[in-house]
Amino acid sequence: MSTGTVLQRDDVPLDLRLSEAELDTTRDHLVSFVEEQVDAAGADGAVLGLSGGIDSTTVAHLAVEALGADAVHGLVMPSEVNDPDNMSDAERVAELLGIDYDVVEISPIAEQFFEALPDAADDQMATGNVRVRIRAVMNYFLANAENRLVLGTGNRSEALTGYYTKYGDQAVDCNPIGTLYKQQVRQLADHLGVPEDLVMKTPSAGMWVGQTDEEEMxxxxxxxxxxxxxxxxxxxxxxxxxxxxxxxxxxxxxxxxxxxxxxxxxxxxxxxxxxxx
Missing domain, CATH: 1.10.10 (Arc Repressor Mutant, subunit A)
Structure with missing residues (x-):
């Protein structure tokens, strides 16, 4: 249950935090949403990419609550540009939740693209997007093989600003936290009992070395x-x-x-x- 202490700030331009009652309602609604989406598709469970960030961690918690740990399969997909600590956090989340997960190193796959079009590989944004789209393909490869849905981890703030890769991290079957602003995702994560260090972690899409969401935006x-x-x-x-x-x-x-x-x-x-x- 939430302590609330990590989110008690007075310097935000607008307080979008939910009340405890609203958090309870939101949690129940999103858990039901995941369950209903999987049932409607006749699927056996869900797949999601685990980055070690707050968004995927929150969705993983909701999915386990909705479906049970046995019905959730995580993919940790590092590359040479990812912070090793983030990948360690992704594995920690899977182990804390008791879900099956696989670690798939995507650098060898990405290198095949870069070698095929070496001139394009000089563009940092283009290569970053390749890595994100590879992760989407891997999610669907596993989901198709196991008759599961791919759960998105995008929030409302990212959706409205387009802060995601087209046909990449938003190539999903549903978005459980898609109506929540980032501030509210952090609050919900705290409410779900996500460890404080993950709740307050600096967001990064992991597209290139040192990349952070807030610096890029x-x-x-x-x-x-x-x-x-x-x-x-x-x-x-x-x-x-x-x-x-x-x-x-x-x-x-x-x-x-x-x-x-x-x-x-x-x-x-x-x-x-x-x-x-």
């Missing part, structure tokens, strides 16, 4: 969540958002740019209009 998650809630989801103008949250205008404009430029990730691929022939 240019602002911290608490500020991002607040702007998303007030400006993107809430519809407040840029000026009103700056005043309400006491944040610089460039922060709001940055979030708006991320939201608008990633619209294609939240939609089906476009096709020509029907000609009515």
């Amino acid at each position: 240019g602002l911290d998650y608490d500020t991002l969540d607040a702007i998303l809630a007030v400006h993107v989801d809430g519809g407040l103008s840029t000026s009103a958002t700056c005043e309400a949250l006491d944040v610089p205008r460039e922060h709001v404009e940055r979030v708006r740019e991320l939201y608008e430029s990633s619209a294609h990730k939240r939609a089906m691929p476009p096709a020509p209009d029907d000609l009515g022939l």
Whole structure:
């Protein structure tokens, strides 16, 4: 059960934390969601990638509560750019939950792509996306073989800003925490009894050495969540958002740019209009 102590902060632009009653309701709702998705698909369980981060850790806890440890299979998929501590944390999560897991080193697979197109391999973002898409393929390879669903680990903050790889970490069957802002994911994780060091861990997509989410986006998650809630989801103008949250205008404009430029990730691929022939 949550201690709440790791999340008691007064310096966030907007407090999006849920009450204890809301946390209980959210937990029950998400556990039921996972169970219903697996049942509706006629699947025998779930597969998810374990990164050692708070999102995959939270989804793993929810999945075990919904399905039982025997029905959850984790994949830990390190490469040469990943922090070894993160991979150790991923294995620790699997062992704490008592789920089966496999460690699959993806570097040899990625190198086949890089050797096939060496000029493209000079692009850091392109190579990072290859690693993420390989992990998605591995998730589905295992899920298909074992008649399981692939559980996504993306949150609302990532979805609205497009902070994920297209046809990569959002190539999933369902997203249990997809409606929660990052701040709320941390809070739910604490409520679920996730170890404090994992709850407060610095988020990283593990796309290249030293990469962190907040550095790449240019602002911290608490500020991002607040702007998303007030400006993107809430519809407040840029000026009103700056005043309400006491944040610089460039922060709001940055979030708006991320939201608008990633619209294609939240939609089906476009096709020509029907000609009515």
